[in-house]
Amino acid sequence: MGRQDQLPSWNDGAAKAAIVEFVERTVSDAVPVEERVATFDADGTLWCEQPLPVEADFILRRLAELAAADPKLRDRQPWKAAYEHDNKWLGRAITEHYAGDDTKAKVLLGGVASAFAGIGAEEFVSKSGSFLRSAQHPTLGRAYLETAYLPMVELLGYLEANGFTNHIVSGSGGDFMRPISEQMFGIPIERVTGSATVLEYASGGTLTRKAKLGFLDDGPRKPIEIWSRIGRRPLLAGGNSNGDLPMLEFAQHPERPSLRLLVLHDDADREFAYTSGADKALAEAGKSGWTVVSMRDDFATVFGER
Amino acid sequence: MGRQDQLPSWNDGAAKAAIVEFVERTVSDAVPVEERVATFDADGTLWCEQPLPVEADFILRRLAELAAADPKLRDRQPWKAAYEHDNKWLGRAITEHYAGDDTKAKVLLGGVASAFAGIGAEEFVSKSGSFLRSAQHPTLGRAYLETAYLPMVELLGYLEANGFTNHIVSGSGGDFMRPISEQMFGIPIERVTGSATVLEYASGGTLTRKAKLGFLDDGPRKPIEIWSRIGRRPLLAGGNSNGDLPMLEFAQHPERPSLRLLVLHDDADREFAYTSGADKALAEAGKSGWTVVSMRDDFATVFGER
Numbered sequence: 300m301g302r303q304d305q306l307p308s309w310n311d312g313a314a315k316a317a318i319v320e321f322v323e324r325t326v327s328d329a330v331p332v333e334e335r336v337a338t339f340d341a342d343g344t345l346w347c348e349q350p351l352p353v354e355a356d357f358i359l360r361r362l363a364e365l366a367a368a369d370p371k372l373r374d375r376q377p378w379k380a381a382y383e384h385d386n387k388w389l390g391r392a393i394t395e396h397y398a399g400d401d402t403k404a405k406v407l408l409g410g411v412a413s414a415f416a417g418i419g420a421e422e423f424v425s426k427s428g429s430f431l432r433s434a435q436h437p438t439l440g441r442a443y444l445e446t447a448y449l450p451m452v453e454l455l456g457y458l459e460a461n462g463f464t465n466h467i468v469s470g471s472g473g474d475f476m477r478p479i480s481e482q483m484f485g486i487p488i489e490r491v492t493g494s495a496t497v498l499e500y501a502s503g504g505t506l507t508r509k510a511k512l513g514f515l516d517d518g519p520r521k522p523i524e525i526w527s528r529i530g531r532r533p534l535l536a537g538g539n540s541n542g543d544l545p546m547l548e549f550a551q552h553p554e555r556p557s558l559r560l561l562v563l564h565d566d567a568d569r570e571f572a573y574t575s576g577a578d579k580a581l582a583e584a585g586k587s588g589w590t591v592v593s594m595r596d597d598f599a600t601v602f603g604e605r
Numbered sequence: 606m607g608r609q610d611q612l613p614s615w616n617d618g619a620a621k622a623a624i625v626e627f628v629e630r631t632v633s634d635a636v637p638v639e640e641r642v643a644t645f646d647a648d649g650t651l652w653c654e655q656p657l658p659v660e661a662d663f664i665l666r667r668l669a670e671l672a673a674a675d676p677k678l679r680d681r682q683p684w685k686a687a688y689e690h691d692n693k694w695l696g697r698a699i700t701e702h703y704a705g706d707d708t709k710a711k712v713l714l715g716g717v718a719s720a721f722a723g724i725g726a727e728e729f730v731s732k733s734g735s736f737l738r739s740a741q742h743p744t745l746g747r748a749y750l751e752t753a754y755l756p757m758v759e760l761l762g763y764l765e766a767n768g769f770t771n772h773i774v775s776g777s778g779g780d781f782m783r784p785i786s787e788q789m790f791g792i793p794i795e796r797v798t799g800s801a802t803v804l805e806y807a808s809g810g811t812l813t814r815k816a817k818l819g820f821l822d823d824g825p826r827k828p829i830e831i832w833s834r835i836g837r838r839p840l841l842a843g844g845n846s847n848g849d850l851p852m853l854e855f856a857q858h859p860e861r862p863s864l865r866l867l868v869l870h871d872d873a874d875r876e877f878a879y880t881s882g883a884d885k886a887l888a889e890a891g892k893s894g895w896t897v898v899s900m901r902d903d904f905a906t907v908f909g910e911r
Binding site: 333420424473474477487488489491495498499500502503504506519520522523526527528529530531545548549551 | 639726730779780783793794795797801804805806808809810812825826828829832833834835836837851854855857
């Protein structure tokens with residue numbers, strides 16, 4: 300096309316062609332810039348979520364610390380699993396959640412919510428930032444800061460260069476990702492939405508985290524939060540699991556181009572291969588003609604330089 | 606000061622001086638632009654809220670329509686008050702709420718929540734936009750679109766010209782104000798937060814309003830929503846009632862300039878004179894040295910050209 304390729308880490312193929320066609324059509328249709336909204340799931344869509352989501356590692360380290368300090372916690376889930384490094388129990392909680400069984404997920408989320416209870420909102424962000432700027436991925440041999448998918452980072456930049464406003468709409472905590480969203484994805488903190496712990500305001504001006512989940516930003520909650528915060532339907536939505544299905548479905552306009560991207564984890568050599576928790580989304584993608592992004596076939600490179 | 610006055614509708618005085626000093630200090634301290642966050646209540650702070658908040662007029666017209674169509678509703682509050690144009694009952698609901706008694710407010714809010722139940726999120730915005738672009742204020746002899754306080758609109762522009770990002774954080778509905786926030790206040794829809802009706806997502810991609818209040822964006826909820834959406838404390842917060850007190854208090858930083866503005870309605874000739882529901886905020890302003898903006902003394906002009 301005579302232009303410099305703005306997506307050099309994407310292989311030529313249907314996914315890349317669909318992206319370029321969508322962006323070029325948005326521009327040629329002169330869609331107003333304020334309507335050029337793109338929303339992305341984070342875990343498994345923008346960065347690696349295996350063997351566990353990054354926030355899970357952060358919280359498990361905290362739960363293990365708490366169990367180390369208080370032996371009574373060592374017989375209770377999820378402190379027990381955290382203290383014993385029992386990743387199997389934890390992985391099952393996530394997998395079963397995406398398959399529709401929330402039993403373990405609720406136990407896990409109870410521990411998650413309590414892990415930082417009593418801590419100020421700003422202190423939490425400071426703690427998560429310290430973790431994210433220093434911790435290593437357990438198996439990839441790289442820092443968490445280096446676990447963003449390079450093609451997706453390029454996509455975010457390509458969209459922004461074409462007048463889009465990118466948002467993260469994550470099942471992980473909004474405050475967890477905020478310290479690194481700009482650095483890793485070029486997305487400022489006010490465009491990061493995620494699951495939320497209940498905050499308590501106290502006279503004097505403090506906000507303190509309570510031991511209670513406010514809402515889980517997953518499934519149908521994603522379009523609701525998008526509407527509440529952005530006030531528009533996205534033109535483009537990207538995800539990788541059943542929890543992203545409503546958000547992708549929500550990215551529809553009678554008079555505007557739209558694009559729904561579903562990242563397929565089919566690259567055991569370079570990342571991970573799994574479709575558990577993505578079956579419904581993959582079926583819907585097949586039925587509705589959404590764009591499936593094969594990490595194996597569509598990503599020329601998965602991660603950036605270390 | 607040899608510069609063009611960017612606040613020509615403000616009289617010289619302590620309030621204007623405090624604003625200019627705060628903005629100039631923010632600039633001379635080189636506070637990063639992303640930290641220059643300003644949050645404003647809407648009703649009674651940016652536009653007129655008497656004899657009733659604008660959204661109340663919108664909803665009351667709807668409740669009256671519903672009561673006209675269904676006689677059974679005519680004996681029930683708040684349909685009864687709406688149908689009979691009984692503004693006294695309605696005014697008391699608001700006044701008593703700000704004084705700490707939520708009995709009538711809950712009845713009113715029940716009706717409010719049900720007024721547009723079953724309607725799509727986008728259709729609601731379309732309805733509120735049609736209303737706001739056409740309806741007249743009941744006593745001021747001007748359209749609602751002309752009931753913004755000109756000095757506050759100038760303040761928003763002055764802040765924006767100095768790198769600030771302005772947000773509306775309203776006790777009224779976010780979706781209610783969004784159709785006119787850009788036109789009236791230069792604030793895009795994604796920076797409008799307000800009270801929220803519960804939305805239901807349905808497979809296929811629709812969002813429908815339920816007959817239930819999600820949250821009332823007032824009092825301690827304002828700083829919580831600010832944190833959740835913006836992720837920062839504001840440097841400047843403006844309000845006019847007890848419901849804004851936590852937001853004003855929240856606008857504090859150990860290392861940054863801050864400004865808290867409390868609009869005092871003391872101008873019965875040009876607008877309205879009332880302090881009910883503002884007693885605690887006024888007491889705190891006196892105690893903490895917050896800047897009280899007297900509409901009578903500080904506003905050279907109250908409203909813009911008709």
